[in-house]
Amino acid sequence: MINLKILCSGTPTPSEIRWGSAYALQIGNEWFMFDCGPAATYKLTKAGISPLDVTNLFFTHHHSDHDADYACFLLMRFDQSIGKEKILNVYGPPPTEQLTKRLVGEEIGAYWHDYIARTNHPLSLWAYQDRGGELPREIPHINSNDIEPGFVLNGENWKISCKRVEHVQPYLDSLAYRVDMKNQSIVFSGDTRPCEALVNISANADALVMECARLDREMKGNATAQSESSALDAGKVAKEANVKNLILTHQVHYLDEYKDEVINEVKSNFKGNIIWADELMTIKI
Secondary structure (H helix, E strand, O other): OOEEEEEEEOOOOOOOOOOOEEEEEEEOOEEEEEOOOOOHHHHHHHOOOOHHHEEEEEOOOOOHHHHOOHHHHHHHHHHOOOOOOOOEEEEEOOOHHHHHHHHHOOOOOOOHHHHHHHOOOHHHHHHHHHHOOOOOOOOOOEEEEEOOOEEEEEEOOEEEEEEEOOOOOOOOOOEEEEEEOOOOEEEEOOOOOOOHHHHHHOOOOOEEEEEOOEOHHHHOOOHHHHOOOEHHHHHHHHHHHOOOEEEEEOOOOOHHHHHHHHHHHHHOOOOOEEEEOOOOOEEEO
């Protein structure tokens, strides 16, 4: 069964309803996270998932609404550790490695001082031992990787691959991810306009988590159509890819007011099951 937690389902514009992008997918006994937008760590905790439960983090691209909470996630995972957790693996297009180093890299990291304080001061060492850790407290290793389209990694009964999609190149590269499990598959589009690569990677998927930024009429004649997907586009991609369930996300902050119109626009092409993503929603398929 696909067990998906919607953490962040919006855009760079904050609202009380939605903000940024982040999703947690359960695979076996582990949680895999896709993107880490604003307040993602807080919402992860509200969803009942500890940062320590996340062993693999994947970035679709590095706009701030997809990675602004990365520092918080890394620091909370370190702060709550007992030194026995699995190493965190992080994957994404460039500059994933550079961003990780600039946040927590030795000497140069913006938060390197936090690592030093918490691995040396008696207060932090006491808290670490009180949680069950054993001294000495080590600085964590993060396996951060810049990746290219293709195979990413696999495990028992699952495989993750990615394709390059079209968003704001050449300034930032963007990837869509496909997770194939034993009997099911789910795709995360990231931010993209409709493109052949997205249709191909989504082919016959059980679920597609798809950007649905605006109504089609809002995107005609302006730059958004060159970089994003409208409700009409989302329906077209889902139809061409023959997906079973279409999960609409990345809505602009006011689009909830037009939910019925959005759904009808999607339905003009896609006849499968449509799910309107709300933050902290659990989706089981």
